[in-house]
Amino acid sequence: MTTQATTRFTNQLHTMKTQNQKGFIPFTLLGWPNADISFEIIKTMIDSGATGLELGIAFSDPLADGPVLQAAAVETLATGFDVDQAFILLQKVRAYNQDIPIGLMVYFNMILARGVDQFFKDAADAGVDGILIVDLPPEGAEEVTAAAKTSGIDLIFIVSPLTTDERLQTILKHANGYLYVVSRLGITGTDNTHDTQLQDLLTRIKAQTDLPLYVGFGVSTPEDAQKMIAAGADGVITGSRIIQLVQDQPNSSPQQVLETYLQSMCNLSE
């Protein structure tokens, strides 16, 4: 792990881990289905007690995303919501809550297009604490490490059931904040059958790092979440399910639709 100023992720997630409290990080796509409702969705997440936020910027070719998030990205881009607007929305979220750790989940091309330094600066200015670049493995991390350090932003990395111990060492050289552990192979939000290797994987990672381990992919219910916790996770990340819930009830407010669900996900115990 590189040393740098501690961020909200490092502080809060690590504190929770040492106190054996389990965390919940909900995901949504910035600007979906429009800027106003998106802000309402994020506010509901914060008010329901989310540990942190993972917010995506819509991309034309979201290779790691399943049908729900793909469709949401297409809808978002069709409204004309762009990266500038995403940063404006992020500022609004940060103004609403000073304390919650905010993570961005982006595809590398969007960072390149804005310029690596500029993107990280804009993210830091908007109150972002961590950035997970979906399609930048640790082999390419050098392209962003300087900008991340300068801006004080954590680089969040993915670990999968296929990641070897050797690869894990490479990832840990660059990883900060927490590790996003993929529960199974595939894309986001598809089926809920979990790879049996998860428990072994979490044990293997814990032997090498103190970073909090948050499990994502196929975590949509409190029952799923409890299974991940039982397998050794420090917390869970959920995305597609949240967008699906809002989609299913277009005439209700995000608060009405999501509050009960989010609260049930936030009350995780071992």
Place this chain on the structure above:
Amino acid sequence: MQTLGFFGQYGGIYVCEPLMPALEELEEAFLKFSKDPDFLTEFQHLLTHYAGRPTPLYYAKNLSALWGAQIYLKREDLLHGGAHKTNNAVGQALLAKKMGKTRLIAETGAGQHGVATAMAGALMGLKTEVYMGEVDMARQEPNVFRMKLLGAQVHGVTSGSKTLKAAINEALRDWLANVRDTHYVLGTAAGPHPFPTLVKFFHQVIGTESREQILAQLGKLPDYVLACVGGGSNAIGMFSGFVDDTAVKLIGVEPGGEGLNTNKHGAVLAKGTVGVLHGMKSLAIQDKDGQVSDTHSISAGLDYPLVGPEHAYLRDIGRVQYDSATDTECLEAFHALSKAEGILPALESAHALAHTKKLAAQVSEDTTLLVSLSGRGDKDLHQVMSVTN
């Protein structure tokens, strides 16, 4: 990884973590088998006796008289399957078999790579599934039938542009989910390392043969070598035979669509900027935020907003010149070759021919132009007839 596969600033590996072990495994297998005499003998045997290599180098006498230069055609259209794609599909399927994979997936634009992968899958007893955009399924329908008859399952892709870019997206998603037993037979010299290098390796026979054949026929190297460029696999294979012959001018021809002054083209090397998609850093047609655009070309096989990374590098160092031909110029060349020589070219290859015509008008009549005729036009009959009538 042993290397990251950069060509200058282009190439590399830009994929989601779960794919990294598969790329490490593939690189290791490629490094091992590309030097393994038994593997190479087996590959060579299949190229000769199954695919029909060497393909002829044909002096197009009538077309030469018509256009005013000495035009030689490398007849990859005569390769089994009807296009150069068979070289790579057979090579990768053989590699997948050695790696113990039981399932092949592929993307296809024009359908030629899908057909080639379906053939290779049938030959080697590997279950084969092909992703193809629905727009391309409509315009290349004969190839959809061929894939099905060869035993492959064809998945229509309805997302985005419903063309090649979307098909690659879906194939990569499939690979993410099934990486343990599946090999992704990427169809062009693009994508994450080691694909650009590996695909070139299997296609370099085009350039090697062409060089030997022209020397045997003429006793000298050609003045120009031309090939169409979408992702750029036939071009990189052809150019690899001549890249060290600095006197030989190399020209890649991109799809100009309705013109480079419109947004309906696929001329990435002319209009693209540095970007990352489909696992590689290369040039891409994209907006200010890095959203990758939909392209347009009359030929499904060239309808792609990125390009193989080595082409971007060869452009930057000035070794290859890249031009474009419009849909209209492509059709004119299609008809010209058909009527002058009795050869129906693929619309992709007709782009290279269209530029050959322009070049022939500028050079002396004894100038030698070697053109990669990368595929045959049977798949395009429906589309050509519909715009011709």
